[in-house]
Amino acid sequence: MSKAYVTKSPWVVHYDGSSCNGCDIEVLACLMPMYDVERFGIINCGNPKHADVFLVTGTVNEQNKDVVKQIYEQMPEPKVVVAIGICACSGGIFKDCYNVLGGVDQVIPVDAYVPGCAARPEAIIDAVVTGLGILQAKRDAMVEAIDAPAAIEAPAAPAAASAPSAVKYPPIFTMAEIKVNAELYKK
Amino acid sequence: MGKRTIVPFGPQHPVLPEPLHLDLVLEDETVVDVIPSIGYIHRGLEKLCETKDYNQMVYVIERICGICSFGHGWGASAAIEGAMGVEIPERAEYLRTILHELSRVHSHLLWLGLMADAFGFESLFNHCWRVRETVLDLFEKNTGGRVIFSICKPGGMRKDISNENLKEMVEVLNGLKAEIKEITDVFINDASVKNRMTGVGVLTKEEAVELCAVGPTVRGSGVAQDLRLAGDHGVYHELGFEPVVEEAGDCMARTIVRIRELLQSIELIEKAVAKIPDGPVDCKVPKTVDGEFATRLEQPRGEAFYYAKGAGSKFLKRMRVRTPTNINIPALVKMLGGSDLADVPILALTIDPCISCTER
Amino acid sequence: MILIVIVVAALLCVIIPTRLGFFKFGKIILGSIFKKPATLMYPVVPREWEERTRGSVAIDGPNCIGCGLCAGACPTDAIEVDKAEGKWKIQRMLCVQCSACVDSCPKKCLTMENMYTLPNVVKVVDEYDIPAKGAKKAAAGVAPAEADGDLTCADTCVFCGLCAKACPADAITVDRKEKSWKVDTEACIKCGACIDKCPKKSLSFGGAAPAAEAAAPAKKSVASLDEEKCVYCAACANECGAEAITVEGTEWKLDEEKCIGCEACVGVCPAEAISMKEA
Secondary structure, three states: OOOOOHHHOOEEEEEEOOOOOHHHHHHHHHHOOOOOHHHHOOEEOOOHHHOOEEEEEOOEEOOOHHHHHHHHHHOOOOOEEEEEOHHHHHOHHHOOOOOEEEOHHHOOOOOEEEOOOOOOHHHHHHHHHHHHHHHHHHHHHHHHHHHOOOOOOOOOOOHHHHOOOOOOOOOOOOHHHHHHHHHHHHO | OOOEEEEEEOOOEOOEOOOOEEEEEEEOOEEEEEEEEOOOOOOOHHHHHHOOEHHHHHHHHHOOOOOOHHHHHHHHHHHHHHHHOOOOOHHHHHHHHHHHHHHHHHHHHHHHHHHHHHOOOHHHHHHHHHHHHHHHHHHHHHHOOOOOOOOEEOOEEOOOOOHHHHHHHHHHHHHHHHHHHHHHHHHHHOHHHHHHHOOOOOOOHHHHHHOOOOOHHHHOOOOOOOHHHOOOOOOHHHHOOOOOOOOOOOHHHHHHHHHHHHHHHHHHHHHHHHHOOOOOOEOOOOOOEOOEEEEEEEEOOEEEEEEEEEOOEOEEEEEEEEOHHHHHHHHHHHHHOOOEHHHHHHHHHHOOOOHHHHHO | OHHHHHHHHHHHHHHHHHHOOOOOOHHHHHHHHHOOOOOOOOOOOOOOOOOOOOOEEEEOHHHOOOOOHHHHHOOOOOEEEEOOOOEEEEEOOOOOOOOHHHHHOOOOOEEEEOOOOOOEOOOOEEEEEOOOHHHHHHHHOOOHHHHOOOEEEOOOOOOOOHHHHHOOOOOEEEEOOOOEEEEOOOOOOOOOHHHHHOOOOOEEEOOOOOOOOOOOOOOOEEEEEOOOOOOOOOHHHHHOOOOOEEEEOOEEEEOOOOOOOOOHHHHHOOOOOEEEEEO
């Protein structure tokens, strides 16, 4: 099968679970001239069916958990979910609120967690680039599954569940290092 | 006369970073009725005051909204200070006023950008946010955070900002003025922008008063209502200023109100920095809160209300916040009635909606 | 030649409508062509932090006494202190970087670093060791017998109450009228904040005999003000445990009857305007 470069131009879709806006405006700030993630070919699109990477901010609650699920299910495989900000990671300061179920991982599998309140644009860039490594690994797994269906049992289990321990990524990512990250993910 | 159709708008919509849901009842392309539904962001953080003590509660209230975070921290601190009967040092009041006006600059620039995006002027959007980054750098230098500052506490400020840093802040803002004027000139004078905004979403003075609109929404309809003049908080009475009022009541008027407030805020910061006294920035506060207190604050979006009631321990019995967007939604529904479907994004943005404030 | 013609034509296309008030944005666009890009080029050019940038909490392990005040101050319960096992844990994916823990630490062993926690594929929990008691004292060069034991107060105590005010755990009660000083040994976390605060250096862990019933020593000196230096900030009035100082406007008053000569005001005065004189 020919090699397609999903990681060269990943499209992202953003949904605000129930965040305070802090992380949302930082996600938007990433798309602005100062941080300009379009340098990496990343485009923010409104349509989940166009997207490769799902950026979620904020916690999930009773009202929006179906919305989050719906958006996730509409995205085509391979897809990567990045939880941005501590609210999306684990519920954060709102985890004790009566209407908060917890982090996004309560509803959908999450591939990368971005800490910070609010998450800094630099951290978001790091995370999206980390996500690309995972995306490439998932895609490779899918390709292998198509080429040799017997060899692979299931394509791309969620990273959070399969990763045995904390994986330390280097602070600055280049496109070359994405491959290294992909290796780490496979382990 | 066409058939009636209901078109859902949101919660996930490209124009709004936040999940606001509107059911638009359309007749052909005209909106005849709007049913807003909220609750996608409701967390219920007012109830957290049962498990978090009053110091921690300020951190929680600050995170109601990432755009007017400083104002919320101030409001909560002021309500708790009032319940304790504590008066904070003058320098702290000045610092709070300065940071609050700085967040107004940041908030209005952010809104101008989103507005430009709503009518499809993406490069203007980018330019507004480029200028805004300079303000965020000022925040990071002085408070340590870009959007959530955690610098306000009951009893004053957690950190002092040196006079040199304040002077530098004024210099940077004065340097921004030229760029802001250049960009806002596009909003006021560009023919394509005028086409989209003039005469759209008119809210008359009577309607604005009747629907209890607040903030730039009511000031754009010719009502001079600005809580900064009421003297409840800050040192505005010593700085002296006139509220910005526009008469037309359409989208353009509300935009001009915000543009003029942007420049006014920079002036206010300059005046405050010239007058700021030396001294301590915090004072001792009792370890327990007893009594109750309510206070109001003029946020970038309008009037916000804070209420704190102590329970004789370090926990509060009740903490209540009422936010401006909540109050402006009836005005939004009024504006949307009779508008074109294509104008809905602009109108939804014209009240500067902050859904996370609304639902808390 | 052709290039110049194209450029001139492009300029005219932009300038003419601009002058007509029709295409206001042209000026900004033209200006942007000649300015250098606004982009910070983040991954290639590392971000430079401000001094106050709040990134992540760091702990200086050897100084930690495991008092747990940071865990109590944390609004998100991200910090967990396990004194029995000697572990200090922080859930990185719960920390909101409010630096409440940094402010609460009596030993000043927590700091706010500029660098944020890196994104990860799992929820990171960082664990640090809290040194066992004996090891720490050996390292500090303090004889175990002297530093061990409950908090005690020597008979030099003037019952100013500053120790009670400084105590983060509210373990000390001081009654000046009754001339009593008490410590709740259960609540005491042995942070030493009171020892640092005591103007008479009467406090120690397992030191001299308790002064609970001891009479206050004869008054030797009271505070006096150098009016030239005073900035009337009222820091002394706030600090005074005996409520002997009042500052109103530019008037500084001392109630010599109330003054217990603890010298706390001398220590806090930012202008060094207060000294002690014979009563």
